[in-house]
Amino acid sequence: MxxxxxxxxxxxxxxxxxxxxxxxxxxxxxxxxxxxxxxxxxxxxxxxxxxxxxxxxxxxxxxxxxxxxxxxxxxxxxxxxxxxxxxxxxxxxxxxxxxxxxxxxxxxxxxxxxxxxxxxxxxxxxxxxxxxxxxxxxxxxxxxxxxxxxxxxxxxxxxxxxxxxxxxxxxxxxxxxxxxxxxxxxxxxxxxxxxxxxxxxxxxxxxxxxxxxxxxxxxxxxxxxxxxxxxxxxxxxxxxxxxxxxxxxxxxxxxxxxxLNAPPPGIEPAPAAAAPEPASAAGAAASLALAEDPTIKTLSGKLADNPDDANARYRRGQVYASKGAYALAVQDFDATIKLNPRDVEAFNNRCWVRSVIGELQAALKDCNEALRLRPNFADALDSRGLVNLKNGQVKNAIADFDAALKIDPRLTSSLYGRGLAKQRNGAVAEGALDISNAKAMDPNIVQEFAGYGVR
Structure with missing residues (x-):
């Protein structure tokens, strides 16, 4: 992840x-x-x-x-x-x-x-x-x-x-x-x-x-x-x-x-909440916001000059994924892997994105390839743990999260994911301890996993 x-x-x-x-x-x-x-x-x-x-x-x-x-x-x-x-x-x-x-x-x-x-x-x-x-x-x-x-x-x-x-x-x-x-x-x-x-x-x-x-x-x-x-x-x-x-x-x-560059003293009031937009208008606004994002604009400019810039393609995929534009992220990771079939980070990121959007079989294939290219890759183990958790393979999920935590004991997502998997496997108290420790390390972890469709 x-x-x-x-x-x-x-x-x-x-x-x-x-x-x-x-x-x-x-x-x-x-x-x-x-x-x-x-x-x-x-x-x-x-x-x-x-x-x-x-x-x-x-x-x-x-x-x-x-x-x-x-x-x-x-x-x-x-x-x-x-x-x-x-x-x-x-x-x-x-x-x-x-x-x-x-x-x-x-x-x-x-x-x-x-x-x-x-x-x-x-x-x-x-x-x-x-x-x-x-x-x-x-x-x-x-x-x-x-x-x-x-x-x-x-x-x-x-x-x-x-x-x-x-x-x-x-x-x-x-x-x-x-x-x-x-x-x-x-x-x-x-x-x-x-x-x-x-x-x-x-x-x-x-x-x-x-x-x-x-x-x-x-x-x-x-x-x-x-x-x-x-x-x-x-x-x-x-x-x-x-x-x-x-x-x-x-x-x-x-x-x-x-x-230095501060506005006049005083705290600016928060703007009033806007009325909800129709779905089509909201989608158009989201597309415009992505196009105007300064990081995306910079990376898109580099790709306009050189469509084979694998680094810019990969980075833009990361930004798209971080903003929830998963289809665009997959497209960029696809292109990155086409340019470099051994790009382990791109395989891992595409695995994570596909797991979030529910393409679990394709995600598992990507994670397996990432781990073939780089055995003991903690992030890929973490990502595959999410795939297995969402796919109901809780024992496999526990094994992946365990392996990731042996490499990086502070990998909060693996600790929280392992806790959920343990609870689903019947080890309620052990799972609760993992979840509690993960929340102490990162108070946003519950909301984060909810965004992945995992509760």
Whole structure:
């Protein structure tokens, strides 16, 4: 199921205000960069909470005496320039804070902040287009910042996640320089769902804690973590890492705010829901939306120049599949395999798409071919497990999911699928445990499988 691009839940990375000099007389510089990225072309819909969270947090930081620079929906180049400006504002002994809300990905046990224009298809693309959190903290430290604060709210499922084999859910532990404090909105390697409100749970509880001053930063974070854990019934437990050697607490003070590309302050009201369109009009609108999708337009342009570009053909098939345009996805995978009959990824993806739309015999044939080309291919085992589950072959499904999990124990879809298969095979308690563990790793997994026609 390599194309499961459910919004992961959005990975959001956030680095925030919990700091200040012990007395105003110290005149310690406090600088912050606050970024909310919401409009990712690869997502089905823009995220709502990152921009709202960034605006509210920027205002709170300003009240706490930080000189704040804000940015919304920043490209890779714009993000790099913003981080360069932050480093330039750091003076020896300063407090430096970064907040990023949007998608984050871990690669090689590092966490990367993802710009809105990132083109991520392989793990190498993460390192090329993403911004390494460890690099950001290292550069700020090199400029002489005494305190570095990173509050990371980037543990969302993201649309890039299953495009490359070595993906790991959630964020990785950060190797930060001395004098750093990092807080993740969720446990390492886990993802969370948006709560549907104007603000994410992490920032909402953090703001409450910041507005009730505590003796030091650790107390503020402890209160925040406890409130989030209780509000989520234990499903979201923030992770904190600190190498601070001094005590700090927030101290109100005037500060300037510099906007990068943000609209005027205030949260824009959500547009009123439109009346349902007739089926034919809805279909035409969907076709137009696909044609105007920026990623699809780019790939279609490449194929217009070179119809034999197998890489562009395969990538467009992935995008079509992620948006539910399964017939178009199959066409692109067909063409990819015709160009390269040994393209194991294309066979696996076509297997997954065919399993979703109920072409189970053809799907099984594709998965078997993928595994012939690449034995012990976890994604193909995962996909074949779905085929067998939908086909009522629960023992075969359990065997496939077991094999996939031996290769990748954090393959949530295999864990959840195995749970369903075990329950259908009579092992109700064992299945319930798998399902519970899968839901803890990915709260969207039930909805995802429902989209495959499996409940």
């Amino acid at each position: 390599i194309i499961r691009l459910a919004l992961l839940a959005i990975l959001t990375l956030a680095i925030t205000p919990l700091i200040e000099a012990a007395t105003a007389a110290e005149q310690t510089a406090r600088v912050a960069l606050v970024i909310g990225n919401a409009k990712y072309p690869d997502s089905e819909t823009p995220l709502k909470q990152p921009v709202n969270d960034a605006r509210e947090l920027a205002a709170e930081l300003q009240r706490a005496g930080f000189e704040v620079e804000t940015g919304e929906n920043l490209s890779g180049e714009a993000m790099r320039r913003a981080f360069d400006r932050l480093s330039a504002r750091v003076t020896p002994g300063a407090v430096a804070l970064v907040f990023f809300s949007g998608f984050g990905i871990q690669s090689n046990r590092q966490s990367y902040l993802i710009p809105v224009d990132a083109q991520i298809w392989t793990e190498a693309d993460v390192r090329r287009d993403g911004i390494s959190l460890e690099t950001v903290l290292g550069e700020i430290h090199g400029r002489g910042a005494a305190i570095k604060v990173a509050l990371l709210d980037a543990s969302r499922r993201n649309p890039f996640e299953r495009r490359f084999r070595s993906f790991s859910a959630g964020l990785a532990p950060v190797v930060a320089p001395n004098g750093s404090l990092v807080m993740y909105s969720a446990a390492l390697g886990s993802v969370v769902s948006d709560n549907g409100g104007e603000h994410g749970l992490f920032v909402a509880e953090l703001l409450k804690a910041l507005r009730a001053p505590a003796p030091n930063v650790e107390d503020t974070l402890s209160r925040t973590r406890l409130a989030i854990t209780r509000a989520s019934n234990g499903e979201q437990v923030p992770w904190v890492s600190s190498s601070l050697t001094e005590e700090f607490s927030l101290m109100p003070g005037p500060a300037a705010t510099v906007a």
